[in-house]
Amino acid sequence: MKYLLSILLVAMIATASFAQSPMRLAVAGLSHGHVGWAFNRSDKKDAVLVGVYEPNQELVDRFASKYKLDKKLFYSDLNKMLDETKPEAVSAFGPINEHITIVRACAPRKINVMVEKPLATTFADAKEIQSLALKNNIQVLTNYETSWYASNQYVNDLYTAGKLGEIRKVMVNDGHQGPKEIGVGKEFFEILTDPVKNGAGALTDFGCYGANLMTWLMKGERPISVTAVAHQNKPDIYKNVDDEASIVLQYPKAQCIIQASWNWTFARKDMEVYGTKGYAIAVDPTTIRERLQDKAPEEKKKIDPRPAPYTDPFSVLSDVVQGRLKLDKNDLYGLPVNVTVVEILEAARKSAKSGKTVTL
Incomplete structure (x- = not known):
């Protein structure tokens, strides 16, 4: 024994x-x-x-x-x-x-x-x-x-719990003053401004955030159409790619507006979700503004950051690879959501080039 x-x-x-x-x-x-x-x-x-x-x-x-x-x-x-x-x-x-x-x-x-x-x-x-x-x-x-933002998780939890009702409108705003303006390194600048290596300019660099978050919120559902407008406000700096892009994703009963820019006055990554019972805005990683049905004025909250391992991508990678963490089917990091993200971005490029809505 x-x-x-x-x-x-x-x-x-x-x-x-x-x-x-x-x-x-x-x-x-x-x-x-x-x-x-x-x-x-x-x-x-x-x-x-x-x-x-x-x-x-x-x-x-x-x-x-x-x-x-x-x-x-x-x-x-x-x-x-x-x-x-x-x-x-x-x-x-x-x-x-x-x-x-x-x-x-x-x-x-x-x-x-x-x-x-x-x-x-x-x-x-x-x-x-x-x-x-x-x-x-x-x-x-x-x-x-933005996968690490406690605010985005909070908003998704509100929606999943039914407190926002059905989603009708989502607005995702991402970007900064521009790669050159914020001083990225020469090798990274060369990637970001190459339409082959990066796919596009701001449309890819920051449009992907909104496509990622909306696909996640919609539990993997693909939009029925994508409409995009891209522009060069600074062609002297960004000769071969856009530095400004707006993308509209249309769903049967919801719409998402993605604003991706290398022209913001200040860097930003925020999301607004409007439902039939209320709205919630992820202002920054730990700040929320919300107003729910039957609750009078808008409430502003400060929440705790996400706990480990969600403070470091390599920690998440390690936990997933070694079996300590199992990703949800439609996780922000997972393949199903991110394959759809690329489908959306490709449709957005086609729409911006043709001036027409692209149906998926």
């Missing part, structure tokens, strides 16, 4: 130890402006960096110096890095149109992937990514800052 208990105790300790092992993480690309987050996590123990793929030697030298990284971590060949470092997950920080290349390399090797928003630049690529993920039983997550 004692022998059996000893075996069980050893097994339990081994299981607990395995569950706490940090996720083996590799980074693919260093040109995206948000990649620094991957190297600024010394306080977190849920992931260990095992490799970095980047063909641009100038970027490699810069990051190795800035973050005091061993040059042995760096590879100029993606497949070689994956085979030699054997990561559990890869986080992609390159051009959006290269996300498909990363997934094509990772999926057959059963390596999970997290990309920066949006999932892809074309609907065809998005569908292929989804097919590869399903075929190879891997996770492909899409990282959005």
Whole structure:
């Protein structure tokens, strides 16, 4: 009996130890402006960096110096890095149109992937990514800052609980003064202003937030039509892409207006949801304005931030990959919602170019 208990105790300790092992993480690309987050996590123990793929030697030298990284971590060949470092997950920080290349390399090797928003630049690529993920039983997550906003979760909870009634109108406003105006790095600027690498300008960069949030609120339902207007207010700076875009998503009984801009006076990411019983506005990550049926004046609330792991995308990735967290079917990070996001963005580009509404 004692022998059996000893075996069980050893097994339990081994299981607990395995569950706490940090996720083996590799980074693919260093040109995206948000990649620094991957190297600024010394306080977190849920992931260990095992490799970095980047063909641009100038970027490699810069990051190795800035973050005091061993040059042995760096590879100029993606497949070689994956085979030699054997990561559990890869986080992609390159051009959006290269996300498909990363997934094509990772999926057959059963390596999970997290990309920066949006999932892809074309609907065809998005569908292929989804097919590869399903075929190879891997996770492909899409990282959005607004997924971490407690305010957005609060508004969705109100709606799910029936307190807002049926959604009739949603307005999502996202953007800033412009990539050049806020001083993004040259490599990231080159991506954002390339219609192939980024898909479009502000329409892609910030239009994706509204498409992501609305598809989530609508529990995965696709709009019946997409109408968009895009414009260049600053063609001297943004020669090849739009810097201003408005997108209207029409549903059978609801409408969403997405305002994506590189012309806002100040940076903003907010959402307004109007239903048949009330409205709720996510002003910032932790501020709500709401007015519900039979409640007189509008109420303003300050709420707590989301708890861990929802404070760090790599913590969420680690928990999902290692089985501690299961995403909802229509999670903001998940494939079903984000494939639809790319479908919406592609329709918006077509609408803006043709001047006509695109029916899905």
